[in-house]
Amino acid sequence: GAVVSQHPSRVICKSGTSVKIECRSLDFQATTMFWYRQFPKKSLMLMATSNEGSKATYEQGVEKDKFLINHASLTLSTLTVTSAHPEDSSFYICSARAPGTNEQFFGPGTRLTVL
Amino acid sequence: AQTVTQSQPEMSVQEAETVTLSCTYDTSENNYYLFWYKQPPSRQMILVIRQEAYKQQNATENRFSVNFQKAAKSFSLKISDSQLGDTAMYFCAFMKPFIQGAQKLVFGQGTRLTINP
Numbered sequence: 181g182a183v184v185s186q187h188p189s190r191v192i193c194k195s196g197t198s199v200k201i202e203c204r205s206l207d208f209q210a211t212t213m214f215w216y217r218q219f220p221k222k223s224l225m226l227m228a229t230s231n232e233g234s235k236a237t238y239e240q241g242v243e244k245d246k247f248l249i250n251h252a253s254l255t256l257s258t259l260t261v262t263s264a265h266p267e268d269s270s271f272y273i274c275s276a277r278a279p280g281t282n283e284q285f286f287g288p289g290t291r292l293t294v295l
Numbered sequence: 296a297q298t299v300t301q302s303q304p305e306m307s308v309q310e311a312e313t314v315t316l317s318c319t320y321d322t323s324e325n326n327y328y329l330f331w332y333k334q335p336p337s338r339q340m341i342l343v344i345r346q347e348a349y350k351q352q353n354a355t356e357n358r359f360s361v362n363f364q365k366a367a368k369s370f371s372l373k374i375s376d377s378q379l380g381d382t383a384m385y386f387c388a389f390m391k392p393f394i395q396g397a398q399k400l401v402f403g404q405g406t407r408l409t410i411n412p
Contacts, residue, residue, distance in 0.1 A: 214399070223386060223402045224340075271338065275400075282328055282390060282398055286340035 182208050184276050186287035193264055194295055201259045201290045203274030209254035210276035214284060215247075218271040230257045264294040297322045297389050301403035308377055309411050315362075316372045316406045318387030324348075328390040329363065329370045330400070335383040343385070346370065374408075382410045 183206040193199050203213055211232050216224040228238045228249050236249035246268075248260040257276075261268050271291050275284035298321045308314045320329070331343040346354045346363050353361050358378075362371045374381055387403040 212398070218338075221407075223405050224400075226399055226401075229399065273338075273340065275340070277398060282392075283342065283345070284398075284400060288337070288339050 182206075182276070182278060182285040184210075184274065184285045184287040186272075186274055186290050188290060189288060190291045190293075192293045192295065195265050196263055199261045199264055199292060201261075201272055201274075201292075203257045203259070203276065203287050205255045205276040205278075205285070208276075208278045208285075210257075211254065211279050212277045213251060213257040214275045214277075215249060215257075215259050216273045216275070218273060218289075220271075224273060227259075261292065264292070266294045268292065269294045297324075297327075297391075297401045299387050299389050299401050299403035301385075301387055301406050303406045304404070305407045305409070307409040307411060310377060310379060312377055313373060313375050314377055314408065316374075316385050316387075316408065318370045318372070318403055320368050320370065320387070320389050320403075322368070322389065324391060326392050328392070329361075330388040330390065331359070331361070331370075331372045332386045332388060332402075333381075333383045334386065334405075335380075340386075344372065377410045379410050379412060381408065383408060 185204045187202045213230040215227045227242045228236045230236045230251040232251045238244045251257040273289045274287045327348045329346045333341045344356045358375045360373045384405045389401045
């Protein structure tokens with residue numbers, strides 16, 4: 181089956197710093213990737229849709245200048261949390277869709293803790 | 296906008312029992328996809344089963360089956376012969392057809408299922 185990786189799996193940073201999370205599709209080319217945020221014991225909330233070679237589409241209420249998304253290749257999308265604050269602490273999950281399919285393959289997630 | 300509702304925050308059954316998780320959704324679309332995902336303690340999202348709305352036959356995957364009632368906009372998941380490894384959060388999800396855009400998944404609130412030995 182299709183494999184999606186995320187790096188890092190855990191990150192702890194100080195308030196005010198920026199953190200980059202990578203999402204890679206390992207054995208397929210993903211024209212579209214998605215970034216989700218999940219609070220403890222809650223559901224996944226879509227933050228943005230990332231399309232290769234174009235600007236990401238952000239969901240309502242998600243600050244595009246705070247959560248920078250880059251999808252520079254068909255196998256890599258990055259999410260940068262800029263000037264992170266404790267309220268940005270969460271579990272971030274990416275998924276990737278292969279062309280011509282309707283299934284999303286999920287990464288293992290990244291736990292971000294901002295001190 | 297589409298919404299997905301899972302009315303059972305938590306469920307608990309004994310090993311080997313059958314359990315049914317409920318899901319209802321709201322949409323004006325006629326064609327769409329429905330999914331059940333499992334999120335074990337590792338937090339890796341795993342696809343359990345999918346259903347295409349234009350197919351009347353209920354999807355089955357080994358011990359997992361769905362009861363898809365399109366008119367009622369209901370999509371329940373039945374787990375037969377439950378196993379300890381089935382303990383997880385289960386999310387119901389809705390997706391518009393491929394031709395209508397980026398295919399965003401809309402998730403329900405989740406049901407925490409515990410299988411007891």
